[in-house]
Amino acid sequence: MSTDIWVWIAAILTLGIFSFLYKDNPFYRFCEHLFVGITNGYAITFYWHRILVPSLIKPVSQGEKLYLLIFAFIGALYFTRFIPRLSWLVRIPIAFVLGYGAGAAIPRTIETSIIEQAKATILQRSNFLNLFDAISSIIIFFGVIATIIYFFFSTERKGILKHLAYSGIIFIMLGFGASFGYTVMARISLLIGRLTFLLRDWLGIIK
């Protein structure tokens, strides 16, 4: 059994969260509220030490990049959210971040999520180098078209459109099933991690 006090704290908190499997209880609620407090406290620390100090305070205190003070002032306008008379000023920093984010997203999203994805879907000579790759590439091509058609509601589903839309459902179901299985296994690996911690690091039952 561990003699490290931090291992004991981590083990008790782990058991506190696991206690929810029995039912909602004060021990779980304590751990849940502690988690919210600690993660937000850590976020403050992180933003201060990793962003504000190296990007703003250090260069400005050395007399460099004094124009960054303007951006610090714009950022500080977030505080006006708590002053009802001036609360509209909070729109300025939001406009900066949201505007740039929306504008920068347009060309990048077109490039990565449409052009590159379409290029990877279109059948080329390189897709037919061996039988397995050729079949897989044809299935992907057909699956993408079928899935898009499944979400096409502008006309009545008749004839070939109906069959393609049904094929789309098959691909979507396979995709959702695979994603579900993958997500469950990711959570299971976290569970194994926590159990390993309790049995090995804390209790020393397994090696």
Place this chain on the structure above:
Amino acid sequence: MKVRFPLILCLLMGIIGMVAYYIPHRIVQNFDNELRNTALRIIFAFSLVLGVGSIIRHHWEKIKRKREFWEYSYVTLISLFLTAFIGLFGGIDGKGLIKMQIGKFSFDIHTIYVNMAIPLGATMFSLLAYFMASAAYRAFRARNFEAILLLIAAFIVMLASVPPVARLIPKLPYISEWILDVPNTAAKRGMLFGITLGVLSTSLKILLGIERGWLGGK
């Protein structure tokens, strides 16, 4: 002024973000890098004020009005302030203004993060394994062909990740990989096209001032 100025600013910033992508000139790229990696990061860092402020206000109100489970709000507030104090004054690696150590017992922010935040977060998410499995048991029924396909795909992917099963059926990991790489990719890619069109139209609506939710609906 209160609405038009932020809208014009938003459009201007959007044009800057867009144009920089198409002009590879050094001056434009340097300006864009500085704007993105320094200036906007500084502004964004301040946005934490809104999140933390709203948490503090929510819990403070809860304590003031003595709403259900108000006692636990003290736990959140005290741990938030204590962690922030330790982190801000103790430094991220324990080399700050105040040494966070009593005798041999060290409690710097890194130690707190590793021994408290990570176990709490990992255990919280690992609980989802149980809830997802129990929800799936209740919701999944092999009622028709499509539901059977979903179940089969989920089972293959799950079983392929279990080493003893994978050893028993050596082909299973390859089948799982194929499902993830081929039909899964096809479905996700098809959906991605639709999602992308949604992202593009929302971005344009924000820049052109059609979508004004961020202005508080003005």
